[in-house]
Amino acid sequence: EAVEGDVLLYARALAALETLREPRTTAATLALAATGGSLMQRIQRLVRLNGRTINANTRTRSPFVAAALLAVLVCTALACARALVPAEASASRDAVASDRPSPRREVAVTLVNFPGNNIYSIERLTNKTRKLVRSLAANNVKAVAFVNEVRLYKEDGTPDDERVALLREWLDAGHELGNETFGHKNLYNHSVAEFQAEIEQGEKIMSKLVAERGGRLRYFSYPYLNTGATLEAKAAVENYLRGRGYRAHPVTIDNMDWLFNRAYIEALRREDEKAAARIRAEYIPYMERMFEFTESYSREVVGREFPQVLMLTAGALNGDCFEDLAAMIRRRGYSFVTMEQAMKDEAYSLPDNYVGKHGDSWIGRWAVTKGLVHRDAEEVNLPEYMQQYYAEYTKQQAAKSNKK
Incomplete structure (x- = not known):
């Protein structure tokens, strides 16, 4: 018991x-x-x-x-x-x-070579530009488009009214225009005086269009993101820009979308839909890799993520793909802001002492100024076939340069 x-x-x-x-x-x-x-x-x-x-x-x-x-x-x-x-x-x-909330992510959308790079047909240019404007509106994006006014003239030197009309449509949609010099000249290869003349010549048509709507040109984009061969030239141009009421276009998400765009328009011209579809399919993953790189590089150089400034190439590819690009950006937790809003962050006041033959993003400039490791992932992140395409393109450009 x-x-x-x-x-x-x-x-x-x-x-x-x-x-x-x-x-x-x-x-x-x-x-x-x-x-x-x-x-x-x-x-x-x-x-x-x-x-x-x-x-x-x-x-x-x-x-x-x-x-x-x-x-x-x-x-x-x-x-x-x-x-x-x-x-x-x-x-x-x-x-x-x-x-815990994830990092607050914001990005401003900007375009260069507006209204379209490598598009010679006005019908295609109009179609792709309007498609881009619709996609921006659908995603509540207000963008700045930088123009080389040489693209607004016919071969006889008279203004191309149809191309100028696209700038009017852009402004009427609530977007902004900026100056990218008249002929997309590289400051590294020109004197300060020559570059200043390019800036003035590059605002003749746009300044009138903007003034008609009660505004003024506020932003300037350095072609190739190059700010000069010497600190003296860099400072002289910066002072000149301030005197004309311009602020520099501080690109933080640099990329090689221009290369995809070039291959894409070539595929469209030869009516190769298979090649065009492949480029579209590879483009968004490439851009996501560039976002990942920029986020990591921001934390390394600035100590945190901050509102980014994305640079895109105006053209057929982004006209056709912006909806998918915006979806990827939102999936990464970003909201869209204007460039003016993004530039209010104190990161954009960091010193920049970088000059050299190669242009660079503003994060890269800050890294060099701080004595940190300079990183560049644009080419590395290209898919293999685009790396091959780039190698061929580089050879062609070198051959043209040698003939001169």
């Missing part, structure tokens, strides 16, 4: 411990049990002899057996509590972490 009583006691205690293992048991309850609370009281009640349950003639169990059983049960309870409480605490920490 004593053995049966001990077995009954042990079984009841195990049942109590089984309750502890239920998922709904809270960490607080387990902690209370581990410190001598309700679980201990339940075990003590099980150990007590109860005359209503056990016959009075039954021999009482040894106090040593009861004490041993009690010690075993207490140790087991403590082990369970220690095993379960950290799990509960870990789950609680995970819940708190999941509630």
